Amino acid sequence: MSEILLKAENIQKSYAGVKALKSASFELLSGEVHALIGENGAGKSTFIKSVTGAIQPDSGILEVCGNKITENSPTFSKSLGVAAIYQQPALFPELSVAENIALGYEKGGFFGRVNWKKRREKAKELLDQIGAKISPDAEAGSLSMPQQQLVEIARALGANAKILILDEPTASLSEEDTNNLFRVIRDLKAKGVGMIYISHRLEELPQIADRVTVLRDGETIGTKEVKDIDRDEMIRLMVGRELSQIFPKRDVRQGEIVLELKNLGSKKAGVKNINLTVRAGEIVGIAGLVGAGRTEFARAIFGLDEADSGEVLLNGISIKNSHPRDAIRNNIAYLPEDRRKHGVILDLPIASNVTLASLKILSGRFGLNFAKEKELAAEYTRRLGVKTPSIHDSVSTLSGGNQQKVALSRWLLTKPTVLILDEPTQGIDVGAKSEIHNLMTELAEQGVAILMISSELPEVLGMSDRIAVMQGGTIVKILDRNEATQANILALALGH
Ligand SMILES: Nc1ncnc2c1ncn2[C@@H]1O[C@H](COP(=O)(O)OP(=O)(O)OP(=O)(O)O)[C@@H](O)[C@H]1O
């Protein structure tokens, strides 16, 4: 018999009048992977925070491993066996792997006498348990994102976690790293650990989850066995309406070549010999595995890493972007991948964040046109469905996915000549996703040349006119829309 690890009933939480949770209920059994899904702003992270003790719910019943919780705190929930892993790993980058793992199980003794050998052995044992080939002596900050995630899981194991919470763990993982994580999750399941699994990648749920609970507007809509619910029904429950077409790609008449890269290379970025053209109105998808050099390639074009060989032509004229400033002056826009870090200014209001890059459009002879700013910000936040009571609230009050929408709308608004999007819909819910695809098509119709990096093959296949597949820092092949398939892209990306 499975034991009930977590029981939450009618959890409520308001922030300054905003009801983040109205009535969230959830149950987790030992050895169960229970998915929690819902649109951006539905309340998933808020619910998780109530369980980890990061916030205090206003009301409701919370029971962890049979203990009724009246006053929660991070230390208390940890002592009951709760551990959480967030999309952005939360390790101490300057400390070694072994030290980070020790922080999970050593109590207070961190500044006392330390048995280094034992610490290292314990770290190795825990890493071995999850099949992670990572040295206990490595500096945490030097590890890749997926490796850091594994260290966090090892730390949770070391802390004897019974309840493991994974908040969008695969959002920026490659297929291979995702499969590896799933293997670790299955092992933990067999050990009786219960896991709450948050993801916007609905297609992965049948592979990994036992049950799924849908949150909408802070309320639990229902819980089902994963085998009894398909993707369409999940979406219907999440958005409460039928969703229009998934990839609304329209045929756009293409114009002249806008961007041309000739043998482009950057030693610093680790990319070489890149040849590619993008026409006005064209969307070129960039596919490849993590580490293939896709983001690095974008950084070289945008001047974040200097290109030291080859040439960039913009409308036939050779340009040099040694700094993002140059790229912006050349009307090239870049939406970086790591938007939670670089995409938004948390303390500024939503409206200013949206219009930040478009100040040129907005400033006239008499200074900034605030009415116009408000109007544009309102239009874009409405179209992307940013969930907020007011566009004058600061971005820090938004959910993760809604912050991403704000970062994205800023660049969509600049009407650039070339738009480079790095994982534009990562962490974004299904409804907003198709709206972002719509906006991309609109920009293409206005003659913008678009480069879209995406790890989601259905998105690459659905939205691109041509697909450049990268491997080992260069483009190995450019496929036409009608010849590209999931299988041939993957084969090229793997170097077959
Ligand atoms: N500190 C805060 N102040 C004000 N409002 C907040 C705060 N934190 C969250 N909210 C609001 O609570 C609601 C739920 O947010 P939450 O982060 O739980 O959503 P989520 O389901 O995790 O979404 P996502 O998929 O985008 O991560 C949102 O409307 C959000 O704007």
Ligand SMILES: [Mg+2]
């Ligand atoms: Mg969230």
